[in-house]
Amino acid sequence: DKPVIIIGSGHAGVQAAARLAELRWDGGIVLVDQEETAPYERPPLSKEMLKSADPTALSLLRKDTFYRDNNIERISGRPVRTIDRAARQIELAGGVRHSYHRLIIATGSTPRRLDVPGADLPGVHTLSSHADALALQKALTAGSRVTIVGAGYIGLEVAAAAAARGCDVTIVEFRDRVLSRVTSEIVSRHFESLHRSNGARFVFGAGVRAFEGDGRVQRVVTSDGTSLDTDIVVVGVGVVPNQQLAADAGIACDDGILVNPHCQTSDPEVYAIGDVARCLRDGEPRGQRLESVQNAVAQAITATNHVVSQSCEVKTEVPWFWTVQHGTRLQTAGLRHESDDIVVRGSALAGKFSVLYLREGRLAAIDTVDALKDFVPAKKLIAAGAALDPARAADPSIKLAQSQT
Ligand code: FAD
Helix, strand or coil, X not given: CCCEEEECCCHHHHHHHHHHHHCCCCCCEEEEECCCXXXXXXXXXXXXXXXXXXXXXXXECCCHHHHHHCCEEEEECCCEEXXXXXXXXXXXXXXXXXXXXXXXXXXXXXXXXXXXCCCCCCCEECCCCHHHHHHHHHHXXXXXXXXXXXXXXXXXXXXXXXXXXXXXXXXXXXXXXXXXXXCCHHXXXXXXXXHHHCCCEXXXXXXXXXXXXXXXXXXXXXXXXXXXXXXXXXXCCCEEECCHHXXXXXCCECCCEXXXXXXXXXXXXXXXXXXXXXXXXXXXXXXXXXXXXXXXXXXXXXHHHHHHCCCCCCCCCCCEEEEEECXXXXXXXXXXXXXXXXXXXXXXXXXXXXXXXXXXXXXXXXEEECCHHHHHHHHHHHHHCCEECHHHHCCCCCCHHHHEC
């Protein structure tokens, strides 16, 4: 037997197990997770699930029969405590050890905590797991005052769900606009006005000094001393990679487990994929750690291809992300921070537009706001490194592909 053990049965881990089964890996496939729940999708946790009051609305990644039919052994409700690389074993909580031939670490990430007084008060939520979503789903009752800290994807999706559930929503954001880490000003302003028109209030340029309350959170004190009365707080200020297990085993980490383009760590018998992995490529000194379903799935395929046949080429995919807020869909492909010019295609006022990010005249990234028809062609153009004529690209009556120079 040559078992491949996968730690973490999220998007990356389950895809890795599925791909090994597809490649007819017959040495044994073991999928371990600390959560009891059958592996599930995370994106709906902050979207469909929160909007409904139905506690059973959970989307499973695969049917239960899938694991049995593909001889994938699932160990659930057990965290992996240590990796013993010399013995090629992992140890589960409780002391049971399992030997591996190859190990794939897919432990994902954990919401970043705010290091301020009151951060542990009941009523202060974060959102990462099904259990978190259930707790929040229950708390979002009509009329309750909800303060969201952080206007990133998760914070804004929760804000939209809370507003839809009849809550009174205030969003506190350290920067001067929403989604500042992931998009440009024009898209930020569009989403800000969408939330405002659905009743949300914003406090920009403020951090959190403390959460206060008697037995549970009742006030958020911002960095300028303002006190906001609240019933519920949701903190969405980013995530940190779950790398400790690897670091303790002497595997190189630096804001993520460092991997090569095949997803191998500093120990070539151990791979890391998904939110926890930071991929180093030539010409990128710090590499890249991406938090998206697309990246988790792509890296799972890369790693397992390499486990099965050591010499395989690496397909680099254009990274992409999506978010849905108040029924408006923002879909992004490519990496905006690599750009030096912006072209707006369509009208933000009309509510359907795309923002193209060019680098030296070539398309580096795109944001589509309810303009999905631009998305697939743009992804192809980004992959091809196509140069665009900005004037033609700005005209939505001309197909994007026809604006190539
Ligand atoms: P996860 O899916 O987080 O899985 C990691 C698993 O490892 C978990 O089940 C965890 O319990 C387990 N684990 C950790 N440590 C151990 C241990 N020591 N032992 C055993 N098990 C362990 N991405 C998008 O592209 N679009 C979206 O719209 C979107 N929405 C999101 C909404 C929410 C609420 C969240 C939380 C994330 C969202 N994401 C979205 C991000 C996306 O879900 C992640 O990028 C993706 O889940 C990463 O997959 P992963 O397998 O690396 O990690």
